[in-house]
Amino acid sequence: RKEVEQDPGPFNVPEGATVAFNCTYSNSASQSFFWYRQDCRKEPKLLMSVYSSGNEDGRFTAQLNRASQYISLLIRDSKLSDSATYLCVVKTSGGGADGLTFGKGTHLIIQP
Amino acid sequence: NAGVMQNPRHLVRRRGQEARLRCSPMKGHSHVYWYRQLPEEGLKFMVYLQKENIIDESGMPKERFSAEFPKEGPSILRIQQVVRGDSAAYFCASSLLQVGNTGELFFGEGSRLTVL
Numbered sequence: 001r002k003e004v005e006q007d008p009g010p011f012n013v014p015e016g017a018t019v020a021f022n023c024t025y026s027n028s029a030s031q032s033f034f035w036y037r038q039d040c041r042k043e044p045k046l047l048m049s050v051y052s053s054g055n056e057d058g059r060f061t062a063q064l065n066r067a068s069q070y071i072s073l074l075i076r077d078s079k080l081s082d083s084a085t086y087l088c089v090v091k092t093s094g095g096g097a098d099g100l101t102f103g104k105g106t107h108l109i110i111q112p
Numbered sequence: 113n114a115g116v117m118q119n120p121r122h123l124v125r126r127r128g129q130e131a132r133l134r135c136s137p138m139k140g141h142s143h144v145y146w147y148r149q150l151p152e153e154g155l156k157f158m159v160y161l162q163k164e165n166i167i168d169e170s171g172m173p174k175e176r177f178s179a180e181f182p183k184e185g186p187s188i189l190r191i192q193q194v195v196r197g198d199s200a201a202y203f204c205a206s207s208l209l210q211v212g213n214t215g216e217l218f219f220g221e222g223s224r225l226t227v228l
Contacts, residue, residue: 044217087154
């Protein structure tokens with residue numbers, strides 16, 4: 001089982017719709033969770049951290065389910081500019097780069 | 113404030129040549145990370161360095177690849193005798209402290225290596 005798994009998509013979603021996607025992780029000792037965004041042929045950038053109680057940042061909501069070992073990202077009122085690849089990142093103690101493991105990403109396309 | 117600067121942005125090499133990729137971290141950042149991203153693949157950790165020290169190179173191939181972060185100057189990822197499978201985007205990232213619970217790495221725009 002891969003350490004961090006994501007549905008690669010693409011998710012084709014009309015502008016204004018709500019879209020959600022999940023990410024599962026295999027290591028129950030994982031400590032921290034994050035969503036990064038990567039535009040086509042650009043560098044990844046931190047979108048938001050994911051807290052145990054769930055957290056919201058504008059139109060974006062992130063949630064963590066430790067029992068089932070997944071995190072989710074929900075985007076409300078999607079904009080054309082939300083089109084990107086969303087990378088799930090899991091931090092586990094030890095391992096490379098201070099324990100950060102990146103998923104392959106979910107490709108989101110917002111259509112006018 | 114300049115972000116993480118990588119050069120060259122694009123590099124073309126023939127099989128057997130050497131590739132040198134440079135990375136200047138954000139001002140004040142002493143932690144540098146190198147990742148490789150193949151088409152349709154995720155970011156794969158290669159090496160983590162602090163000034164003059166390799167902290168973790170567990171993701172780096174044992175042969176042909178080396179990295180350094182000298183006291184002065186940028187971090188350099190060096191690939192000797194490149195092969196076609198080395199074609200990828202190589203991203204450098206930096207952080208002020210160890211990544212810790214913030215999880216925030218600041219990435220450069222990447223260096224895209226094409227091996228002919």
